[in-house]
Amino acid sequence: MRRPMQDTATKDTTRTAGSSGNGGGNRTGSGKGSGSGRGQRAAARRSSWRNAPRWLPLPLCLGVGLLGGLGYGLTATPQYSATSYVIVVPQHGDGDSTTVTGFAQAYGRIVTGSAVLAGAQATAGIAVDDLKGKVQAATSPDAPMISITGSGSRGASAAKIANAVADSLAATGNRNAASTGVRLLVFSPAAVPTSPASPSAALSTAVGASAGGLLGALILLVRPRDRRDGPAAPVVPAPAHTPAQGHAPTAMAREAV
Numbered sequence: 001m002r003r004p005m006q007d008t009a010t011k012d013t014t015r016t017a018g019s020s021g022n023g024g025g026n027r028t029g030s031g032k033g034s035g036s037g038r039g040q041r042a043a044a045r046r047s048s049w050r051n052a053p054r055w056l057p058l059p060l061c062l063g064v065g066l067l068g069g070l071g072y073g074l075t076a077t078p079q080y081s082a083t084s085y086v087i088v089v090p091q092h093g094d095g096d097s098t099t100v101t102g103f104a105q106a107y108g109r110i111v112t113g114s115a116v117l118a119g120a121q122a123t124a125g126i127a128v129d130d131l132k133g134k135v136q137a138a139t140s141p142d143a144p145m146i147s148i149t150g151s152g153s154r155g156a157s158a159a160k161i162a163n164a165v166a167d168s169l170a171a172t173g174n175r176n177a178a179s180t181g182v183r184l185l186v187f188s189p190a191a192v193p194t195s196p197a198s199p200s201a202a203l204s205t206a207v208g209a210s211a212g213g214l215l216g217a218l219i220l221l222v223r224p225r226d227r228r229d230g231p232a233a234p235v236v237p238a239p240a241h242t243p244a245q246g247h248a249p250t251a252m253a254r255e256a257v
Contacts (some may be wrong), residue, residue, distance in 0.1 A: 019119075054223070058216035064213020066205060081151045081197040082159035082190035084166040088144040088173075088182050103182045104144035109164060111148055115244035119168035124161045134158075135165050145187065155193040162190035198229055219224030 088104040090096075110116060112135055117128045124131060136149045148169070152163030166186050173184035199207070 025183055043212055046094065057178035057219040057223070058213065061212040061216030061219065063212070064217070066209040068212070069205040069208020070201065072208070073199065073204030076198065076204075077153055078196035079151055079198040080155040080158040080193045081149055082155065082162045082193050083147050083149045084145040084162040084186065084190035085188040086148065086166050087185050087187040088146070089185060091177050091181050091183050100144045100182055101141070103180060104146055105139045105141070107169065107184065108137050108139035108146045110172075111135065111169055112147065114166060114190055115167050119171060120161075120164040123167070126161065131161065131165075134161055148190075150190065151197070159190040159192045166190070236246065 086107075088100050088107065090100055112132055114128060115134070117131050121128050121131055126134070134151050136151075138149075139145070139149045146169070148162050148166050150158045150163075150165065152158040152161060163186075166189070170184040170186055173180075173182070177183050
């Protein structure tokens with residue numbers, strides 16, 4: 001009675017091992033199939049990119065640039081700018097014009113200095129560090145004139161900043177008038193601008209489209225040329241077969257005989 005039971009247990013163990021072996025083989029086969037599928041999909045993607053038209057990057061970059069410029073023009077905060085002018089004049093009315101122009105250029109360099117901005121921060125209502133990034137100054141090599149431009153998110157704030165800095169510059173320069181021999185006067189205060197100085201949405205869109213088109217053209221230039229677009233290879237005719245020397249044709253040999 002014991003031997004039949006042992007034989008039955010042995011057969012059950014063999015069947016279990018065989019089924020597990022078959023399952024492992026199926027799993028291995030499925031792993032190979034999934035890897036092969038991924039390779040085929042990657043090859044299909046590469047083939048589709050190669051088969052795409054060569055001019056495709058140009059409209060793609062043009063569209064991306066157009067959308068980027070339009071988005072910037074619609075979301076960017078408009079910026080206003082206002083300009084006031086300060087003139088440097090001789091204190092006694094008989095000064096040298098070259099000296100006065102030199103002082104104008106020297107005072108133009110200290111417009112964004114801490115001494116001038118500290119006197120303007122109370123009137124402008126902005127801290128010195130923030131005020132420094134909103135003020136620009138320019139001078140002329142031919143005239144003793146200093147232009148001070150203030151910028152802001154509103155026209156009134158831009159004009160307020162420009163006038164505050166111009167008044168502070170004039171006050172700073174006039175404190176040393178006795179030693180320099182020149183005085184500073186606010187020649188033209190800044191007026192409140194009615195339109196922003198930042199580019200409009202239409203201009204931003206045009207600039208973005210131009211940049212995208214330029215990028216697409218550069219991609220076309222550096223992209224390797226497809227072999228299908230090149231000229232066809234010339235067909236070289238095969239050389240004609242000539243009989244070897246020393247072997248006469250068979251028909252001529254028969255006639256001689």
